[in-house]
Amino acid sequence: EWERNFRVDYTVQEGMLKGVGLSWRNAALRGNDTRDQDENRLVVSYSLPLF
Structure with a gap:
């Protein structure tokens, strides 16, 4: 049994x-x-400043 994971991230x-x-x-x-x-x-993410 084996498992492979990878992740690619990019920010505009x-x-x-x-x-x-x-x-x-x-x-x-x-x-x-x-x-x-x-x-x-x-996954799409965006940081929203609160102050």
Whole structure:
């Protein structure tokens, strides 16, 4: 059984979308006794100053 994970992050540096962050996460699980599983996630984030 083995598992592989990776993550790629990017934050927009300038322009109208400055500060918007994108994160792509991928996971793969393989094994002899279990079903193979793949997972992809796209996360969009933005920091909003409160003060």
